[in-house]
Amino acid sequence: MASFRRARRSVASFAFTGFCWVVTGIALAALALILWSLLVKGIGGIDQNTFTMDTPAAGSVGGLRNAIVGSVIMCALAMVIAVIIGILAGTWLAEFGRNSLYANIIRFLNDILLSAPSVLVGLFVYEFMVAPFHGFSAIAGSVALALIAVPIITRTTEDVLKLQPVALRESGVALGTPHWTAIRKILWRSASSGILTGGLLAFARISGETAPLLFTSLNEQFLNFNLTKEMSSLPVVIFNDALSAYDDLVRLAWAGALIIAVAVLGTNVLARIITRERRPS
């Protein structure tokens, strides 16, 4: 009887181990398959026109230049807004608000915003900036992207600031520096690589976001540097082209998807390298 039970237990455990192996294999295979088809179809779509010509009308030759430039401009602008607000908000949570009721409310709302559906952020910015001023604009697109990036930066800033030893804060005060100088020159500096990592992760996140841009920056056929006008972006171009019936446009969409994926993965890897240098694990 006892040996029977032991056999049953080890069979169950063996089956479970096997299940974990198989499932991990399936998951990795599926994800590898996705990246593989992205790589094959994406590379097939990239040629010298991709980076030198603007998005084409169906049937003519073209590239993604305006979309790439538009994405870079809007992401950069969004990051400027998000870094300023995010770092200051994170600093407030870690240094001033701490465990007060208001700080806990902000922390909770930040967590909600962190995973709120991005399409709703787009709707909000549409109602807030596009509808009242009767115009889609790159600025509205940047604000929408910034809204998605701010919670990420706030969260990481607060987390790394909390990791800094209290002695570091006291040393600043002991030297007779004002509190805000101590924060700027000591705390922010010693937390800089962590904050940078948060910024990179936020950048990686927003550079692939499509939904918030659909109703804010819309799309634009040509290269445009005017922030108050519509501006094209890679994700939106991919979205439009992929759903079109033309092979050329679909090919461009794959090229765009590959460019975005490479940029996002590259940024993530960079963030990971920086984190690893900070605390080896």
Add this chain to the structure above:
Amino acid sequence: MSVTHQAITDRPRPRGAAFDPIFKWICAAAATTLLAALTGIVVLLAVGGWPALSKFGFSFFTSTDWNPVTEVFGGEGPIVGTLVTSFMALLFSLPIAFGVAVFLVEFCPNVLRRPIGVAVELLAGVPSIVYGMWGLFVFAPFFAANVEVPVMSAAKPGSLLDQLTQGVPNGANILTASIVLAIMILPYMAAVLRELFLTVPVQLRESGYGMGSTSLEVITSITLPYVRRSAIGAVMLGLGRALGETMAVTFIIGNSHTLPKSFFDSGSTIASTIANEFNEATTPMYTSALIALGFVLFLISFAVLAIARALLGAEKTA
């Protein structure tokens, strides 16, 4: 010479200290923008959706009649579609994510542990539009040719299987949408679960093994009870992701506003409806109906995320 208390409090304030309170207020203002943003989202979505909600009342939630021409809008199709696809995605991806997380913590050979862990975390960051394109161009045709057509021709007319698999075999249906969604949230959930399992003290697990437990018993009676609350929170986070996911679904769900009648029937979700139709909405009532849908989505995901955060507590997992 001793330093008196008087001498300390009387020392001149450091230069620039006057800016301290200002800096504090600037930081507080930055934190308040987060509050303002979330309040703004709630208020503007409610205000924007109010015309539709007040005109159609409760039938907005119970009618599937979505007709921009006659300006009659009932959102039951997208609302149900959102819930169904999200829960199905969770159903598919939870066992797999659980298996991957356990594998990484318990069984993985040391050489592979880091690379696979890193790969899973990196994949969690791949933009959803990439998954959407893969779903549309690779998975949907494959699924249509190799699963839908054989299953549909094998099903006897009138049988349960036949009813469950009715539809056009083009790969754009709620089942494929759920599968793509499941693949998309899989790395995210696996990464969060793995992080949770790693918080279990090694001594606890080792004492389990020391008592003669098998791996399965250690997982079910030590690891899982230890992280139970947080694990449910992590699952809810994954659900929240699936609920609000736009691009991966929009490409592949087929975009019809009827209630999906079978697994192979096309449907829509709130997010896909908004993404597809918002820029084509020409009348104020149409726009308002879409924003009202957005408001509903906000309420659903707010509830899910709030529960997730409450369960996860103060832990730093995401």
